Amino acid sequence: MNGRLLSLLLALLLWLPAAMAAEPAYPLDAPAPDGRRAGGTLTQELPAPPLAEDENKDLKRERNYPEQPPTIPHSIRGYQIDKNSNKCLTCHSRANSARTQAPMISITHYMDRDGQALAAVSPRRYFCNQCHVPQKDVKPLVDNSFKNIDQVLQDEINGQQKP
Ligand code: HEC
Ligand code: HEC
Structure with a gap:
């Protein structure tokens, strides 16, 4: 060239x-x-809207389907999870849940990917916030037409009953 x-x-x-x-x-x-x-x-x-507070009513919320990781019904501000410590487990672990009356993490949190139950929390369930999130006290930004399985089943029954 x-x-x-x-x-x-x-x-x-x-x-x-x-x-x-x-x-x-x-x-x-x-x-x-x-x-x-x-x-x-x-x-x-424009100035960013202020961050909303976590909903902190300590009331378990309904799950939309059985495998849904339940949303967190309490504030988790400042709860540290890292290599050395896990604040969530200080209440939710098997050993601590009796003292704190927090629901114990279920058996799936002890299973490896082959479904084998381990003695301690499985590494893939260690970082709780990957799956569990708190909820904000705000109006939803977008509409949501999600129907849970009970509603789907009910709609089906209603549809069948018509003619
Ligand atoms: C000081 C103790 C304590 C700590 C720390 C704590 N929790 Fe909780 N958690 C509770 C208690 C008690 C409940 C039962 C409902 C309530 O009182 O808020 C609960 C409820 C929950 C639930 C709802 C379970 C259900 O069946 O609906 C989830 C999910 C949860 N916590 C996740 C977490 C995660 C994730 C962390 C760490 C970021 C955490 N918690 C830290 C005490 C704690
Ligand atoms: C990979 C996703 C995932 C991670 C990570 C995870 N969970 Fe869960 N969790 C779930 C799912 C899914 C359920 C509901 C079905 C079940 O029990 O497996 C659940 C259920 C729960 C429940 C309710 C148990 C019950 O018997 O009702 C609590 C409490 C909880 N998790 C706490 C935690 C804490 C604390 C951590 C961190 C140590 C954590 N989870 C990490 C997915 C996860």
């Missing part, structure tokens, strides 16, 4: 992004649609 062709290519490479940036698809001061944050313009920075 000769030198001229190379410099031509280089110029094209440098020019292309600049040319594309020159014309944004939307004017930057156009009002944005209301999404998860309310309106504003594309370039306007």
Whole structure:
């Protein structure tokens, strides 16, 4: 490849992004649609909404299906889980649950991937927040039409009864 062709290519490479940036698809001061944050313009920075508090009523919530990891009904702010310690297990482990009256982690938390029960919590169930999450005291951002299995079964019965 000769030198001229190379410099031509280089110029094209440098020019292309600049040319594309020159014309944004939307004017930057156009009002944005209301999404998860309310309106504003594309370039306007609105303050982030304050973080909501964890729902902390100590009441177990209904599970939508039997295998659902139950959501956490108490605050977990500051609960550390790392290589050396696991705050959750200070209440939920087999040995501590009698003293704390926290529900003991179930047998599945002691199983390896072959379904073999181990003496101690299985490493794959050690980081509790991978599966269990607290809930915030807020209005849902998006609609949800999830039906649990009882509703699905009920709908089926109702459908069959019609004609
Ligand atoms: C100070 C003790 C304590 C600690 C620490 C604690 N819990 Fe709990 N947890 C409880 C008690 C007691 C309950 C029973 C409901 C209640 O009183 O909130 C409970 C309930 C739960 C439930 C609901 C179980 C169900 O059947 O619905 C989950 C899930 C849970 N905790 C997960 C966690 C996780 C994950 C952590 C660590 C991030 C944690 N807990 C730390 C005491 C504790
Ligand atoms: C890989 C996902 C996963 C991880 C990690 C996990 N859990 Fe669970 N947990 C579940 C599922 C799924 C259930 C419901 C079915 C069952 O018992 O296996 C459950 C159930 C529970 C229950 C209710 C037990 C009962 O008998 O009603 C408690 C309490 C709990 N987990 C606490 C914890 C704690 C504490 C940790 C961390 C040490 C933890 N879990 C880690 C998935 C997980």
